[in-house]
Amino acid sequence: ADDQLPASAIISRFQQYLQINTAQPTPLYRVAADFLLAEAESLSLQSQTLEFVAGKPLVLLKWPGSDPTLPSILLYSHTDVVPVEHHKWSHPPFEAHVDPDGNIYARGSQDMKCVGMQYLEAIRRLKASGFNPVRNIYLSFAPDEEIGGHDGAEKFADSDVFKNMNVGIVLDEGLASPSEEYKMFYGERCPWWLVIKATGPPGHGAKLYDNSAMENLFKSIETVRKFRASQFDLVKAGLKAEGEVISVNMVFLKAGTPSPTGFVMNLQPSEAEAGFDIRVPPTADVESLERRIAEEWAPTSRNMTYELGQFKQKTPVTDNFGRPRVPTTGSSNPWWALLEKAVQKAGGKLGKPEIFPASTDARYFRNQGLPAIGFSPMANTPILLHDHNEHLNQAEYLKGIDMYESIIKAYSSYVEHPSKESSKDEL
Numbered sequence: 019a020d021d022q023l024p025a026s027a028i029i030s031r032f033q034q035y036l037q038i039n040t041a042q043p044t045p046l047y048r049v050a051a052d053f054l055l056a057e058a059e060s061l062s063l064q065s066q067t068l069e070f071v072a073g074k075p076l077v078l079l080k081w082p083g084s085d086p087t088l089p090s091i092l093l094y095s096h097t098d099v100v101p102v103e104h105h106k107w108s109h110p111p112f113e114a115h116v117d118p119d120g121n122i123y124a125r126g127s128q129d130m131k132c133v134g135m136q137y138l139e140a141i142r143r144l145k146a147s148g149f150n151p152v153r154n155i156y157l158s159f160a161p162d163e164e165i166g167g168h169d170g171a172e173k174f175a176d177s178d179v180f181k182n183m184n185v186g187i188v189l190d191e192g193l194a195s196p197s198e199e200y201k202m203f204y205g206e207r208c209p210w211w212l213v214i215k216a217t218g219p220p221g222h223g224a225k226l227y228d229n230s231a232m233e234n235l236f237k238s239i240e241t242v243r244k245f246r247a248s249q250f251d252l253v254k255a256g257l258k259a260e261g262e263v264i265s266v267n268m269v270f271l272k273a274g275t276p277s278p279t280g281f282v283m284n285l286q287p288s289e290a291e292a293g294f295d296i297r298v299p300p301t302a303d304v305e306s307l308e309r310r311i312a313e314e315w316a317p318t319s320r321n322m323t324y325e326l327g328q329f330k331q332k333t334p335v336t337d338n339f340g341r342p343r344v345p346t347t348g349s350s351n352p353w354w355a356l357l358e359k360a361v362q363k364a365g366g367k368l369g370k371p372e373i374f375p376a377s378t379d380a381r382y383f384r385n386q387g388l389p390a391i392g393f394s395p396m397a398n399t400p401i402l403l404h405d406h407n408e409h410l411n412q413a414e415y416l417k418g419i420d421m422y423e424s425i426i427k428a429y430s431s432y433v434e435h436p437s438k439e440s441s442k443d444e445l
C-alpha cells in the first residue's frame with residue numbers, strides 16, 4: 019500500500035497534527051478539531067463534534083459497518099499534550115523536526131498524537147483497498163486526558179451518545195517499548211492525588227517541643243516513605259511488575275513563614291503540607307489503603323487532615339456488581355487474541371500483557387465493564403512520554419500504521435462464532 023500513498027505525505031500529515039500546540043493548560047483545541055474534521059472529510063468518514071464543556075471539543079468519527087447490530091469498535095485517543103520546558107529541548111517541541119536519523123521531535127509524538135493519526139492512516143489504506151467493515155468503527159479524539167479527563171472521557175463515557183454507540187471494545191494508548199516487542203496493557207493504575215496537612219502550635223525556632231506542624235508532617239512523611247520502599251522492594255526483587263504495586267511519590271512540600279528575603283528562620287510554622295501522587299493497581303485493597311491514609315499518614319491524633327480530591331477512584335476496575343475485577347487476557351476475551359494475531363500477521367511481536375503503570379482515559383470505559391486495551395505500536399523506542407525531546411522514528415511510525423491496518427481489519431470483521439450465539443439462545 020505504501021507505493022500508492024507516499025510515505026512523505028503520511029509523515030507530513032503527522033507533522034501537521036504535531037505542530038498544533040495542544041499543550042495544557044491552554045491547548046488549541048479548536049485548531050486540532052478543525053484539522054481532524056478536515057482529515058475525516060477527506061476519508062469520507064461521518065463526523066460530529068461533541069462539546070460537553072464549552073471550548074473543549076471531542077471529535078467523534080464513524081465508519082459504518084455492514085452489521086450495525088454488532089457491538090462497535092472504539093479507537094480512542096486524546097488531543098492534549100503535557101507542557102514543555104522549551105529551552106531544554108534540542109529541537110522546538112511544536113516544529114516536528116525530522117533529524118537525519120528519521121526521528122520526529124515533538125511533544126505528543128509518543129503521547130499520543132501518533133496513535134490518533136495512525137488510526138486515520140490505517141483507515142485511509144483500508145478504504146483505498148476496498149475493505150468494508152462488518153462492525154461499526156468509531157474514532158474519538160478527546161480533550162483533557164492529561165488533567166484527568168473530567169471534561170472529556172468521563173462525560174463522554176456517561177453520555178447517551180456513547181450508550182447508543184454500543185461499544186464492544188476500546189483501544190487506547192500504551193507505552194513505547196525499548197525492545198522489539200510491543201507493550202500491551204489490559205488494565206491500569208488509578209491516580210489518587212493526596213494532600214496531607216499538619217497543624218500545630220507555632221514556637222520559637224530554638225525551642226524543642228512536641229506536636230509542631232513540621233514534626234507532625236515529618237512523622238507522616240517517614241511512614242509514607244517506609245510504605246513506598248516496601249512496594250518498590252517488591253519491584254526491585256522481581257516479585258511484582260511496576261503496574262502491580264502501589265506507587266507513592268512526594269510531589270510537593272509547602273511550609274514556612276515567608277519573609278521578603280526568603281523565610282523566617284527563628285519561627286516554627288503552625289501549618290505544613292505535602293502532596294503525593296499515588297497510583298493504585300486494580301488488584302489493590304483500596305479500603306486498607308484508605309485506612310492507612312486516615313490512621314497512619316494523616317491521623318487526627320497528630321492534628322492532621324487530608325484531601326484526596328476529585329482524583330480518588332475507589333473501584334479502578336469493576337464488574338457489573340461493582341466488585342474489583344481484573345480484565346481477562348486469555349481466550350475468554352476474544353479481543354486480546356485477535357490483537358495478538360493481527361500484530362503477528364503484520365510482522366510485529368507482542369510482549370506479555372501488563373498493567374499500565376500510569377493512568378489513561380481507558381479507566382472511564384473499564385469502569386463501565388467494557389474491555390479496553392492499551393497499545394501504542396512503538397517498538398525499539400525509548401520511553402519518552404512527558405520527557406524532554408520526546409520523539410518517534412518515522413520508520414517506526416509507519417510500521418505502526420501496518421499494525422493498525424491489520425488490527426482494524428481483524429476487529430471490524432470479527433463475528434462471534436455461530437455455535438456460541440446459539441448456546442446463548444439456549445440459556
Ligand code: MET
Pocket residue numbers: 163164165166167209329376377378
Ligand atoms: C491523573 S489523570 C492521568 C494523566 C496522565 N495520563 C498520568 O498518568 O499522569
Ligand SMILES: [Zn+2]
Pocket residue numbers: 100129164403404
Ligand atoms: Zn500523558
Ligand SMILES: [Zn+2]
Pocket residue numbers: 096129130163191
Ligand atoms: Zn496519553
